[in-house]
Amino acid sequence: MPATTAPDTSSGPVFSVLMVCTGNICRSPTADGLLRHRLREAGLDNLVLVDSAGTHDYHVGRPPDRRSTAKARSYGVDLSSLRARQVRTEDFARFDLILAMDTSHHDILLQICPPQYRERVKLYLDYAPQFGREVPDPYYGAEDGFETVWRMCDAVSAALLDEIRRRLG
Numbered sequence: 001m002p003a004t005t006a007p008d009t010s011s012g013p014v015f016s017v018l019m020v021c022t023g024n025i026c027r028s029p030t031a032d033g034l035l036r037h038r039l040r041e042a043g044l045d046n047l048v049l050v051d052s053a054g055t056h057d058y059h060v061g062r063p064p065d066r067r068s069t070a071k072a073r074s075y076g077v078d079l080s081s082l083r084a085r086q087v088r089t090e091d092f093a094r095f096d097l098i099l100a101m102d103t104s105h106h107d108i109l110l111q112i113c114p115p116q117y118r119e120r121v122k123l124y125l126d127y128a129p130q131f132g133r134e135v136p137d138p139y140y141g142a143e144d145g146f147e148t149v150w151r152m153c154d155a156v157s158a159a160l161l162d163e164i165r166r167r168l169g
Helices: 025-041 066-074 103-112 115-120 144-168
Strands: 015-021 050-054 097-100 119-122
Touching: 015 025, 015 103, 015 144, 025 050, 025 066, 025 115, 066 119, 066 144, 097 103, 097 115, 115 119
Parallel strands: 015 050, 015 097, 097 119
Antiparallel strands: none
């Protein structure tokens, strides 16, 4: 069997993923934190840059919603270091995969995305189509909405981890 060579990480991560929702305090930080957690467990965290952002600037600089943080913590995932930010033009060149939580985010991203990077913008649930096309925003709903989002993010994170392993060879 031929020897395999690990990717050169001396200049940083070799793959990058950005999760995007409206204000970057519920859905996208949950997806961000869970994927980071999975990558750390798999020993791939030094190879992959994961981040999240919002299409709007409503909560820039703030931590994730306390309900998202509590839900993640109940599954052993820590979101406390994350802070909301808004999508920037340079994100399209920086990230290999930009995942929108719903079709409105997808549309906004495509409107501001430079044409050469449009193929990087996808719907988050493309990686778990059994849930439909949109991750529902739990912000104004009941507590069970955060569990629904968690289940969706858990399924997508598993699929993304497989995709990342495939891309890294």
